[in-house]
Amino acid sequence: MLRAGIIGFGTLGKSISELIESGQAGDVVLQALLVRTPLGPLDQTPNQCTVTTNEDVFFNQDLDIIIEAAGHHALQLYGEKALSIGCNLVILSVGALADKDFYGTLQAAAKKYKTQMIIPSAAIAGLDRIAAGVLGEIDEITLITRKPPKSWYGTIAEEKVNLETIKEPYCIFEGNARNAAKLFPQNVNVSAALSLAGIGFEETKVQVYVDPTIQMNTHTIVAKGYFGQMETTIQNNPFKENPKSSPIVAMSVAKVLQNQTTSVVIGV
Structure with a gap:
């Protein structure tokens, strides 16, 4: 079973979490969430999932794969660390990689620690x-x-x-x-x-x-x-809660997670 962590619990993070919990992301358990501020009593989080604002707690959860769903700044803060602890990193804030130096830093970390940066098709095809x-x-x-x-x-x-x-x-x-x-x-x-x-x-x-x-x-x-x-x-179709993004982005991440655990991989 793949142990996953998500950075960010906004519209995308919640949608990805729901797909994992429903079993649509394959043989994956959501082990941890890293959030900017403590969640409120109305926020529904997966059972037995560590929810924390402390990056050290999050990165010490023995994760196999980390999904960045919190924006460019979060990727800049945590991307290199995620790769350096031996986790593959699913990147949704791909625009941050337009910075040549930053992209080079992540590439170097992935190569050094034998991990991968994974960029889903997300909102596009082909x-x-x-x-x-x-x-x-x-x-x-x-x-x-x-x-x-x-x-x-x-x-x-x-x-x-x-x-x-x-x-x-x-x-x-x-x-x-x-x-x-x-x-x-x-x-x-x-x-x-x-x-x-x-x-x-x-x-x-x-x-x-x-x-x-x-x-x-x-x-x-x-x-x-x-x-x-x-x-x-x-x-x-855009999310009603966040029209800048679309449900297909979360579905694309679920497909990435499926590919990590299934015996048949299609469409790569």
Whole structure:
């Protein structure tokens, strides 16, 4: 049985926890939760799970795998330590890896301690094809992200458009994935994952739209290369509690955990 820990117990952390508890993540037990502030009496946590604000307590729970579900700062604080204690690390705040030095630090730790950084497909599809296709020559990769106005509150988008009155789709960013990940850390982690799977942050093109004509978070990937051509569009229902993310992200983590314990692995 795989012993898992989760850093963060917001919308994503809770959803991942529920999938583990229901058995949908495979032969996994949720051993520990690391939270920023103590949970309240109404917060439901798994039975026999250590819930702590103390990082030393969390990292001493004899964990096999740790899931980061708490944002870029949490990954920067705890990512290297998670790898250095012998745990594989599932990374959801992939945009933090746009920082070359930080990414290099985590890579070095994973290599030294023989652990892995695991980046799920999360909100997009096709990372398996991109990662395979890059073994040949890829000519171009473009990501087009469209999200409804409700997904953009609390971001730089509020400085560019009036989210209350916008009527037509508006491009708030066009450039490379490195700059996109820095400007929209919660909204375009997908661009970072795509860059790492494919041709890098500088060469991956990104367009980002506020789109009042849609209800679901939408990502289109267009790629061309030696392998052929690929165009895929994903439409994700956002969480009601946190429209910046989607339930499929938690499901993707559950699939990663399944892959760690099952005898048959599909889609990698």
